[in-house]
Amino acid sequence: MATPRPGPPLWLLAELTYRCPLHCVFCSNPVDYARHEAELDTGQWLDVLAQARAMGAVQLGLSGGEPLLRDDLEVIVEHAHRLGFYVNLITSGIGLTEARAKALKRAGLDHVQLSFQDSTRELNDFLSCSRTFELKSRVASIIKAQGFPMVLNCVMHRHNLPHVGRIIEMAEAMDAQYLELANTQYYGWAWINREALMPTADELAQAEDVVNRHRARLEGRMKILWVSPDVVEAKPKACMNGWGAVFMLVAPDGVALPCHSARMLPGLDAPSVKDFSLHDIWHRSHAFNAYRGDDWMSETCRSCDDKRQDFGGCRCQAFLFTGSAEATDPACRKSPHRAVVDAMLAHAPQARAASVQPLRFVPNAARQAGLLYRSDANSLALSPEPEAAC
Amino acid sequence: MSLVADFQPALSPMFRLQFEPAQEAWVLLYPEGMVRLSDTAAVVLRHCNGSDSVAQIIEALQREFPGADLEDDVRGFIADARQHGWVA
Numbered sequence: 001m002a003t004p005r006p007g008p009p010l011w012l013l014a015e016l017t018y019r020c021p022l023h024c025v026f027c028s029n030p031v032d033y034a035r036h037e038a039e040l041d042t043g044q045w046l047d048v049l050a051q052a053r054a055m056g057a058v059q060l061g062l063s064g065g066e067p068l069l070r071d072d073l074e075v076i077v078e079h080a081h082r083l084g085f086y087v088n089l090i091t092s093g094i095g096l097t098e099a100r101a102k103a104l105k106r107a108g109l110d111h112v113q114l115s116f117q118d119s120t121r122e123l124n125d126f127l128s129c130s131r132t133f134e135l136k137s138r139v140a141s142i143i144k145a146q147g148f149p150m151v152l153n154c155v156m157h158r159h160n161l162p163h164v165g166r167i168i169e170m171a172e173a174m175d176a177q178y179l180e181l182a183n184t185q186y187y188g189w190a191w192i193n194r195e196a197l198m199p200t201a202d203e204l205a206q207a208e209d210v211v212n213r214h215r216a217r218l219e220g221r222m223k224i225l226w227v228s229p230d231v232v233e234a235k236p237k238a239c240m241n242g243w244g245a246v247f248m249l250v251a252p253d254g255v256a257l258p259c260h261s262a263r264m265l266p267g268l269d270a271p272s273v274k275d276f277s278l279h280d281i282w283h284r285s286h287a288f289n290a291y292r293g294d295d296w297m298s299e300t301c302r303s304c305d306d307k308r309q310d311f312g313g314c315r316c317q318a319f320l321f322t323g324s325a326e327a328t329d330p331a332c333r334k335s336p337h338r339a340v341v342d343a344m345l346a347h348a349p350q351a352r353a354a355s356v357q358p359l360r361f362v363p364n365a366a367r368q369a370g371l372l373y374r375s376d377a378n379s380l381a382l383s384p385e386p387e388a389a390c
Numbered sequence: 391m392s393l394v395a396d397f398q399p400a401l402s403p404m405f406r407l408q409f410e411p412a413q414e415a416w417v418l419l420y421p422e423g424m425v426r427l428s429d430t431a432a433v434v435l436r437h438c439n440g441s442d443s444v445a446q447i448i449e450a451l452q453r454e455f456p457g458a459d460l461e462d463d464v465r466g467f468i469a470d471a472r473q474h475g476w477v478a
Contacts, residue, residue, distance in 0.1 A: 008412050010424065056412025058424060086406060086419035110406065111421040149404040151421050177404060178421065220475075 006292065008056030009248040009282055012085075013260075014045065016073070017065040017252050020374075021094045023129035024117065026155050026190035026197060027374040029065065030263045032383030034376045038253040042072040044273070046079045048250055051278040053083040057248075060085040065252065068095035074107045081108025088113060090153075093139035094132060101146045112143045113151040113180075119166040123159060129373045140174040151178040157190075158199035158348070161207040168214045172222055179222060181211065183229045187261035187316050189374045192382070196370040198348045201232050230331040231341050236306075236313025237331070243291035243315065248282065256281045258288055261316045265325050291315050291325075300328045300335070393444055393469050399477035400440030407435055418476060434467050438477045444468060 018033040030036075040048070049060065060080050067073055068091055080087045089104065090113045114136065117124040121133035143150045152171045154160070160167065164181065171179040183204070186194045199207075211226045218224065230237040240247045240259050249257045254272045257263055263270060271285045282288055291312070294302050301312045313329025321330040321340050328335040335341075372378055401407060406419045407427075416432030418425040427435065433454075437447045448464050471477045 011422075056410065058410055058412075058417065058419065059422060061422065084408065086424075088422055110419075111404070113421065147403070149421055 006244055006282070007246070009052060009278075010057060010246045011059045011061070011248070012049075012052045012057040013061040013063060013247070013249040014048065014076075015063050015065065015249060015251050016045070016067045016070045016076070019069045020065040020092070021069075021130060022066070022092050022132065023373040023375050024155070024189070025127055025129075025193045025371045025373055026157065026184050028185075028188055028190075028260045029374065030261065031188055031192065032264075032379060033065075033374075034379035035383055035386060036251065036253045036255075039070075040250075040252065040254050040273070042075055044254065045072075045076055048254075048273050048278065049076070049080050049083060049085070051273075052248070053080075053085060055279060055282065058084070058086060059088065061088045061090050063090035066092050066094055068100070074100075074103050077104055077109050078107035081110075086110050091115070092128075092132065093136045093143075094130075096139045096142060098142050098145070101142045101148075105146045105148065109148065111149045111151065113153050114140060114143060115153045115155075116167070116170070117154065118160045119163050119170045123163070127159065127371075129375075137174075140176075144175055150174070150176045151180060152176040153180040153182060155182050155184055156199075156207070157184045157197035158203055159197070161199050161203050164207045165210045165214065168211070168218075168224065172218065176222060178225060180225045182225075183227060185229070186231075187320065188264075189372070191320055193371050194344065195347070198344065200348045201345065204228065204232055230313070230317075230329075231345065234331065234333045234338070236310040236329040238310045239314035239317075242311035244282070244288040245292075245311070248278070248288075256285075256287070258291075259316065262287070265316065265319055296326055298326065298328050300332075304334065393465055393472075395445040396443045397468075398440055398443050399438040399447075399468055399472065401435065401438055402475055402478050405476055407432070430463070431467060431471075434464055435471065435476070438468070438471070 017039055018029055018036065062073065062076065067089060077087055087108060087110045089109055093114050116136060117127040124133040125131050140150065152174065154167050168179060184190050184197050190197060208226065208228065211224055215224050244258050247258065249260060250273055251257060251263065254274045255263065255270045256273055257270050262268060268287050268290065270287045271281045276285065290296065294307060297307065297312050301307055313331060315325045317331060318327040318329050319325040322337045327337065330337040330341050332338065404420050407416060408419065410417050413426060416427045418427060433451065437450060444465065448461050451460050451464060468477065
């Protein structure tokens with residue numbers, strides 16, 4: 001499998017800002033996000049969109065942080081719509097007033113994905129360290145009133161897996177088209193909090209049974225997406241459909257990345273849209289070519305037929321578990337490091353016992369029940385100051 | 391799923407049909423997803439305007455592609471498209 005010339009980056013994710021009113025314990029932003037405060041300005045974003053569209057990008061995700069914190073969001077949406085993108089807003093809903101929803105509709109926004117943390121106010125607000133549950137419920141009705149297709153997204157972990165039935169009923173009551181039950185992927189903040197978030201295989205299996213029952217009942221009305229976690233299935237996922245195959249992320253400061261968490265891979269040297277064209281970044285940069293094809297693979301992966309389906313799994317997971325981004329994805333049964341993953345899964349019930357504490361909502365708490373919140377202060381404390389250039 | 395001849399399929403509001411020069415294909419876009427359509431699928435979907443019935447669509451396609459026996463294929467495709475939620 002020589003490195004084929006990649007097709008276009010069909011899916012562009014524009015993370016417009018790392019600023020966010022929520023402090024979710026499983027946030028996919030990099031742990032050191034507070035060290036990257038600079039944001040592309042409106043003109044720079046419009047240029048990024050035009051370049052991506054010219055290359056053949058067709059799906060645009062506008063996310064963050066909270067994209068509604070950018071007051072030029074409407075301008076960006078209008079430009080994207082004119083270029084022919086299908087425009088997805090990925091939001092916590094905070095800041096989505098009726099007036100703004102109308103303006104976004106006029107600008108050509110196609111779809112809103114609204115995140116929830118749970119079906120109950122207590123857990124939603126606890127997990128995001130914010131008082132946002134009721135506001136989100138109001139926002140859901142504003143989204144529907146404007147006629148947007150609405151996808152509800154809920155990140156799943158051991159605290160809310162037992163509520164999965166109620167989460168589905170909530171999505172149904174809100175008249176969502178899709179419900180994404182996204183089992184936590186352990187990178188960034190979720191990696192730091194993995195002991196407190198990791199469910200047992202039994203808890204996952206029980207939740208999946210509930211999902212399947214509701215799926216049958218809701219056939220034709222609401223789709224439910226549920227993907228069993230790769231670490232539990234012991235089967236690597238086709239991460240991003242292959243490195244640098246269809247997906248490009250542009251971070252708030254203009255750094256282009258092949259996935260949400262690649263920013264933390266040492267030596268990746270991710271290029272910035274301020275320095276290079278998107279075309280050069282996609283086709284020529286080291287970062288986007290690093291794990292294309294199979295030259296980089298271990299012998300275990302290169303000689304495995306499954307590489308055509310899973311493209312060698314996830315590089316970030318390999319790095320976090322083994323210290324080497326080239327290693328066989330430790331989710332895989334064939335990985336020499338699989339024992340580390342098994343130990344983590346086996347540890348989940350004890351980890352739970354150790355952190356059984358009442359879940360209380362305490363504003364501005366940095367830590368609760370063994371969980372570390374995503375916040376500027378925690379981000380700065382967890383990431384070393386970059387060395388000053390000499 | 392059987393289709394009555396006077397069913398007037400229309401593209402569901404969640405979906406957008408457009409030609410993508412970079413892929414040299416018609417695609418169907420929906421929240422965070424895309425289906426690349428075959429030429430035939432695209433031709434049929436472009437006729438799903440909400441006012442033409444299945445019978446009228448078949449008639450129109452017969453005029454566009456004379457000599458081809460399209461009826462079963464078109465009915466089958468529209469039934470599938472309805473199942474996927476692309477048309478209603």
